[in-house]
Amino acid sequence: MDMTLLRRFGVLAALALLLSACNGGDGDQSARDASPTPAATQTAAPQAIPTATPSVEQQVSEAYLHYWDIYADAVFNLDDSRLPEVMTAPDLERARQEVEALRQRGRAAKIVVEHNFVILQLDQVAGSATIRDEYTNKSYEVDAQTEEMVGKAPQGNVLTDTYFLVKEGGTWKVRDGIRENG
Amino acid sequence: MEGSRRYSGKWIARATQLALFLLAGVALSIAHPALADDGDYNPRPNLPDASVSVDSGPDGVTIYIAVSDTSPGSSDDSSSGTTDDSGGWSCTANVMSIGNATRDWFEREAPLHPGEAPWVVNCDNGFMSIVWLPVDAEPADVRIVVVPGVDPASMAADLRDHVPVPDVTVGVNPATGLVAMPSWFWIEGYDGSAIRTSDTLGDTTVEVEIRPTGYRWSFGDGAALETDSLGEAYPDESDIRHTYQQSSLADGGAFRVTVRITFSVRYRVDDGPWEPLDPITRSFSAAYRVQQLQSILTGQ
Numbered sequence: 001m002d003m004t005l006l007r008r009f010g011v012l013a014a015l016a017l018l019l020s021a022c023n024g025g026d027g028d029q030s031a032r033d034a035s036p037t038p039a040a041t042q043t044a045a046p047q048a049i050p051t052a053t054p055s056v057e058q059q060v061s062e063a064y065l066h067y068w069d070i071y072a073d074a075v076f077n078l079d080d081s082r083l084p085e086v087m088t089a090p091d092l093e094r095a096r097q098e099v100e101a102l103r104q105r106g107r108a109a110k111i112v113v114e115h116n117f118v119i120l121q122l123d124q125v126a127g128s129a130t131i132r133d134e135y136t137n138k139s140y141e142v143d144a145q146t147e148e149m150v151g152k153a154p155q156g157n158v159l160t161d162t163y164f165l166v167k168e169g170g171t172w173k174v175r176d177g178i179r180e181n182g
Numbered sequence: 183m184e185g186s187r188r189y190s191g192k193w194i195a196r197a198t199q200l201a202l203f204l205l206a207g208v209a210l211s212i213a214h215p216a217l218a219d220d221g222d223y224n225p226r227p228n229l230p231d232a233s234v235s236v237d238s239g240p241d242g243v244t245i246y247i248a249v250s251d252t253s254p255g256s257s258d259d260s261s262s263g264t265t266d267d268s269g270g271w272s273c274t275a276n277v278m279s280i281g282n283a284t285r286d287w288f289e290r291e292a293p294l295h296p297g298e299a300p301w302v303v304n305c306d307n308g309f310m311s312i313v314w315l316p317v318d319a320e321p322a323d324v325r326i327v328v329v330p331g332v333d334p335a336s337m338a339a340d341l342r343d344h345v346p347v348p349d350v351t352v353g354v355n356p357a358t359g360l361v362a363m364p365s366w367f368w369i370e371g372y373d374g375s376a377i378r379t380s381d382t383l384g385d386t387t388v389e390v391e392i393r394p395t396g397y398r399w400s401f402g403d404g405a406a407l408e409t410d411s412l413g414e415a416y417p418d419e420s421d422i423r424h425t426y427q428q429s430s431l432a433d434g435g436a437f438r439v440t441v442r443i444t445f446s447v448r449y450r451v452d453d454g455p456w457e458p459l460d461p462i463t464r465s466f467s468a469a470y471r472v473q474q475l476q477s478i479l480t481g482q
Contacts, residue, residue, distance in 0.1 A: 057283045071225070094228050109223045118287035120302060120310045130310050139223040151221025151465055152440070159224060164308055179229040180311065 057119055060129045060165060063172035064117065067163075071095060072111035078103045078144060088166065088173045102141075107150065112138040120162070127167030134160045231336045234303065234311045242323035243315050245275055245303060248336060271328040273305040276321075278312065334388050337381055338449035341390040342459055345379050348372040352439055352468035355416040359426055359437075359472035366420035367399060368413025369441060369466075377445075387452055392445035392462065402437025402470065403428065429474040436469035 067086040074080050080099045083092055102108055117133035138156040140149055160180040165172045237244045278300040280288045288300065298314035303326065315324065353368040380389040399407040401424045413422035430437045443466075447459040 075225075094226070098226065098228055109225070111223075111225055113225065116287070116290065118312075119283045120312070121304075122283070130308070132310065132312060137224060139225055141221040141223045149221060151467075152442070154222040157222075157224070161226065161229065162310060176308075177226060177229045178232050178309065179226070180232055180234055 056122060056124055060119055060122060060131070060172055061117075063165065064131050064133075064163065064174075065115070067174050068111070068113065068115070074099055075102060075109040075111060076142075078108055085171075086173055088168055088175050091174050091176050103144065106144050107141045108144045108147070110140055110142050110149070112140070112154075114138075129165040129172065130162060131165065132160070132162045134158060231340070232309065232311075233336050234313060235335075236313050236315065238316060238319075242325060243319050244325045244327055245313055246327050246329060247271065247273060247303065247305070247309075247311070248329045248334075271305050271307060271309070273303055273309075273326045273328060275301045275303050275313070275324050275326055278302045334386060334449075334451045337386075337388040338390050338457075338459055341379050341381055341388060341449070342392065342447050342462060345377060345390060345392050345462075347377065347392075347443075347445075347464050350441070350443070350464075350466045352441060352466060353413070353415055354439065354468065354470055355420075359430075359470060361426055361429055361472060361474045364423045364425045365470070365472075366413070366416060367422040367424065367439065367441075368415050368420045369397070369443075370415065372412070374412050388449055389451075389453075390447065390449045390459070391456075392447050394443050395446045395461070396444045398442040398444070399424075400438075400440045400442070401426070402430070402433065402439050426472045428472075430470070430472040431474075436471045438467050439470045440465055440467040 063086070070082050070086045074083050074095065075098065078099055080096045083095050083099075087095055114136040115133055116135055117131050119129060120132050121128070121130040123129070135158070136156055137159050138154045140154045141151070142149055162178050162180070163174050164176040166175045167173075233246075233248045235246045235248075237246065278284065278288075291300070295314040297317055299317045299319070300312050301315050301319075301324070303309075303311045303313060305328075348371050350372045351370045353370045355366045356363075359365045374394050376391050376393040378389060378391045380387055382388075395410070397409050397411070399409065399422060401407075403426055405424055407422065407424065409422060411421050413420040426437070442463055444461055444463050446461050448456040449459055450456045
């Protein structure tokens with residue numbers, strides 16, 4: 001790997017850990033540093049953003065994966081009743097529409113994904129987190145009645161989604177998302 | 183000798199029956215609209231779109247963010263932010279810090295981007311993304327351009343994914359196949375010509391063209407054929423043919439014959455130069471019954 005790159009990130013990582021330690025490791029400062037900057041379309045000097053404690057990151061990661069489990073069950077069983085456990089408006093409504101659209105076509109979806117995500121932002125105090133997932137997708141449609149695959153086995157593609165999570169009633173939920181096109 | 187003649191007579195009768203079968207066989211066109219696509223499924227298909235691209239040049243690096251009107255924050259937050267040309271999207275880019283939460287990810291991704299470093303794009307409406315920029319890029323050299331409302335590349339991709347491919351059907355003769363006898367196949371309902379579609383948003387018109395580049399036939403018994411031909415409809419002699427070696431009885435009564443069409447894709451904006459897009463494929467299937475004829479020897 002490029003030594004310049006290593007040096008650059010070695011310094012940044014060390015700085016991040018130092019700042020994190022100074023901050024008590026609670027990650028609050030992280031959110032403040034990563035909060036919106038009013039300057040329009042300007043770049044800023046590189047800055048180290050301390051990360052939250054592993055336990056909070058773990059919570060967010062687990063919540064995110066749980067969201068996928070519940071979502072996968074919903075589109076496979078065409079049952080959106082558990083979606084509110086892991087999603088909130090406006091994304092909740094989108095997912096419900098997705099289930100309904102499948103139902104109307106007599107199809108369901110088998111979700112097969114391999115995640116590759118990173119937590120971009122985490123603010124414990126505000127209860128917000130941003131996850132970017134560049135995942136391999138091999139999901140496919142099935143007949144809603146027979147649950148048999150429709151068409152051929154998918155070859156797989158890579159999708160890049162960013163999800164915005166909020167902590168609602170003590171539970172991290174997906175509030176919104178956006179898909180990056182290549 | 184007499185017995186032999188009787189056998190020959192039966193054989194001739196069966197051959198005649200077979201010939202009639204073939205000659206009288208009307209092209210079987212079996213539409214399977216349920217298989218109008220491959221069945222691939224993209225999770226969360228109704229998420230808002232955005233695209234982030236990087237243009238590195240001698241004058242520095244430009245990060246383009248193209249967003250749709252429904253992108254998170256683009257409606258609610260724009261009024262409270264700046265009112266510049268970016269429609270309220272106010273974004274910054276910073277070298278990404280590698281901490282506990284990102285170390286594993288960085289170690290996975292860095293080898294895929296030699297000579298580049300990850301930067302986080304952070305917009306004041308909550309949108310965030312990661313771009314990989316040259317490792318020697320300096321903040322002063324990095325510019326961000328937000329293009330709200332219209333994203334030609336996204337429009338093109340969306341058009342491509344919804345391009346009206348004709349309702350292709352699989353033609354086959356004879357209507358019921360026979361073991362050891364060649365069956366002829368062809369594509370009906372589509373002549374292989376380029377298909378264009380377009381959409382206009384605001385002052386921007388995006389045109390997408392798809393053109394077939396190949397056809398892959400799977401005959402359901404494990405055999406396959408790659409061709410650039412549509413085949414010929416019966417009674418013409420099709421160059422797409424397959425001889426089954428066994429009946430379809432053990433395959434649920436019918437083989438699933440599938441033709442997978444690969445289309446090259448290109449698009450242009452406002453009659454500008456054509457730009458390539460990733461190809462697409464569409465599959466069409468038909469159930470095809472194949473029987474085993476059995477000769478019956480009689481003692482008469």
